[in-house]
Amino acid sequence: MKLTYKGSCHCGNIRYEADVDLDAGTGKCNCSICWKRRYWGAIVKPDGFRLQCDEANIADYQFSSNSVHHRFCKICGVAAFGHGYIEEIGGAYYSVNVACLDDLDPAVLADAPVQYMDGRNNNWFHAPAETRHL
Amino acid sequence: MAKRTYKGSCHCGKVRYEATFDLDAGTTKCNCAFCINVAAWMMSIRPSSPRCRWNIWMAATTDGMKDLSRFAISDGRTEQLLSVDNILSMWQMHCISFI
Numbered sequence: 305m306k307l308t309y310k311g312s313c314h315c316g317n318i319r320y321e322a323d324v325d326l327d328a329g330t331g332k333c334n335c336s337i338c339w340k341r342r343y344w345g346a347i348v349k350p351d352g353f354r355l356q357c358d359e360a361n362i363a364d365y366q367f368s369s370n371s372v373h374h375r376f377c378k379i380c381g382v383a384a385f386g387h388g389y390i391e392e393i394g395g396a397y398y399s400v401n402v403a404c405l406d407d408l409d410p411a412v413l414a415d416a417p418v419q420y421m422d423g424r425n426n427n428w429f430h431a432p433a434e435t436r437h438l
Numbered sequence: 439m440a441k442r443t444y445k446g447s448c449h450c451g452k453v454r455y456e457a458t459f460d461l462d463a464g465t466t467k468c469n470c471a472f473c474i475n476v477a478a479w480m481m482s483i484r485p486s487s488p489r490c491r492w493n494i495w496m497a498a499t500t501d502g503m504k505d506l507s508r509f510a511i512s513d514g515r516t517e518q519l520l521s522v523d524n525i526l527s528m529w530q531m532h533c534i535s536f537i
Binding site: 313336341342343365367380381382383384403404410 | 448449469471
């Protein structure tokens with residue numbers, strides 16, 4: 305069921321609202337940035353994401369093809385969300401870090417289905433052989 | 439497995455370090471607010487190894503550590519975090535999880 309969640313970084317500098325259906329699936333990936341961050345994301349359409357803070361305090365990290373903006377707080381470092389344009393998943397999107405959704409029962413997150421992506425081998429729509437470390 | 443020396447780095451390579459430890463001795467995950475936000479997966483080591491201290495001190499001279507120092511100040515845990523040993527603790531907490 306799609307619900308509206310509030311999300312934030314640790315220090316509260318980044319704040320947003322996002323309409324997320326956790327039952328529809330979350331994602332973990334073994335690409336270089338997701339691995340280092342152990343990022344756990346949920347994809348939402350741009351109209352399902354509403355930033356509620358000043359952009360000035362949010363860093364924007366890009367690399368390689370620059371197709372994704374990996375956003376993180378300049379103060380606490382927490383990677384609270386990202387956004388970009390990837391044709392294969394329907395174009396423009398936002399990704400919220402589900403570990404940054406506020407006031408969430410841990411059991412709800414634990415029950416959320418996870419789709420694993422083998423980004424490390426540029427094989428994004430298949431699960432890698434090893435996922436336990438993600 | 440015996441102790442090994444690992445190289446660690448952030449994604450862009452600005453932060454780099456070496457650390458020596460035995461992964462079989464146990465890693466740690468935590469459900470505190472910060473660890474949940476960063477999905478921290480940690481290996482705690484003592485700052486007694488001169489090699490470890492030296493390498494992290496060298497790293498502290500890079501722009502990356504300037505950023506990290508600012509983080510320490512901004513995070514409200516001032517002063518005591520700014521000694522080498524305590525900065526090392528921060529590295530343990532926030533970077534060695536990224537091995």
